Amino acid sequence: MIDKQKLIKAKKRAKNDALLYLLLLPVLAWYILFCYLPIAGGISLSLRNFRFDMGIWNSPFVGLTHFKSMMSDGDFIRAAKNTLIISMGRIFFQMPCAILVAIFLNEIRAEKLRKRFQTIITFPHFISWVVLAGILSNVFGSGGIVNQLLALLGMEAISPITQSDSFRVFIWLSNIWKEVGWDSIIYLAAITSIDPGLYEAAEADGAGRLQRIWHITLPGIKGTVAIMLILAIGQVMTNGSFDQIFNLYSSPVYKVGDTLDTYIFRESFINGGINYGYSAAIGMFKSLIGVVLITISNKIVTALGENGLY
């Protein structure tokens, strides 16, 4: 009797699970087609000399040749270096900015005003880099508002987008301008989950505002900062800067602004100067570095006593 009930239950469970798998099927199919097939193709292609007539699975096998030739390719090394510098700048400048914005937004007592400021500074996040590049090129262009103001003050005209000594700074600042509001949301959420009793106790003990920020707010968001740092470090080779740089850069700033993503794109689809196998090898290199870095940084963070990513 009991066994029969169990059997019915198991049958029901199997039927239930079968339907769940059916619902999941399109999602899994998508991941296989658009993520895992390209990964498999990328591994295959990175070990081959691509020929159009033979495709990604059957072109002549060349082993690690592409990875070796990367080490002596000046343009690749330059792009890797630029990618690293631009990413590091983001971690060093943009992350602290977002944390500061979150801390001081939280200090604003008037709730309506706080929300309004947050709404305003988050707005550019939702505008594409195509549009923003158009706006920034105009604002910082030769006849743009910035140079009009500089001329009014009797100062020399600037063109930060097309000059190699200012391009990276421009990339960092414009990305802060676009993303600081958005980035600060996660820290703001962490701050609001800190126990308000801690602040009251500190105030009773005579702690000043800055002391409260230093001794309560910052320790309170440590865990969130650690997670965001791990994620950012894992992305130093990709960092999603393609949209921004591709829409803002030009040949005069290649030497400081050409990143791995823009380099692969240009050489593969515009100049057509490199073998697709070589492009794929650079892509693999990027992903591998990302996995290694995220593993290492996660180890370090957990060793320091914080919760890691996994």
Add this chain to the structure above:
Amino acid sequence: MKKKSLDMYQICIILIFGILAVLTLYPFYNVLILSVSNTVSVANHSIYLFPYTVDFTGYQTILQDHKFLSAFQVSLFVTIIGTAVNMFLSVTGAYVLSKRELIGRKVFLTMILFTMLFNGGLVPTYMIVKQLNLINRIWAMILPTAINTYYLIIMKNYFLQLPAGLMEAAKLDGANEAQILVKIAIPISKPFIATFALFYSVERWNEWYNALLYINVEKFAPLQIYLRDILIGLNSQLSAQAQQMLHSSQKVSTTVVQMATIVITAVPIICVYPFLQRYFVNGIMVGGLKE
């Protein structure tokens, strides 16, 4: 005494954020006032705060361009159909993955999370999309970005914390999982789901990367690509058209046309933004990547 210094502190912070707000919005405003100026007003005045003229020739030039109308339609299609595809896959995927007792759930989750770390790269992805016969098809702007893994995980975490009792009760009444999803899980999550539909639709409206890679035919160029062409000056027909108007009594400069296009491209986002911000301000986006 203490009260007074407190107010100073508040005033300082509010002042700093006020400046930040102006720095954030002014470039957009500058574009807006330039888009309603004309060659004469641009040449004679420095336009900082108020437009000297309100001249819609820039907008007229754009709206008369058949390429613009085509690009607008493409973007509209990609946004509507693309968001529908996004939401179908994300909602079903997130719901199933929120079922803790599902056998193989951990494997599926790991497989999905791994793609956030490791991807095939530009060229291999292009080759696969090509093999799937999507080049120069409108679906090339929809399918390769059909799921945003980050959103999927947040939605899964959301479904995880829905009250289980309601769904268990429905199951005892004989409802299957699909019915529970459609009749219970979705209706009680309406605002949350609407938020993600908005996030996805903003992404689809801003779509240009897939178009850059996979679309070489003009009839499928979305608005962002059209704008890019105008900004770089590739759209020769339009500049000719603007030039023609320049010689006629109507004065319009290419800058004005460019600025007008920027405004038109950004307006839909501005329209949905008030709805968007209502939810993300409440911290809904912070589901985090962890379980």
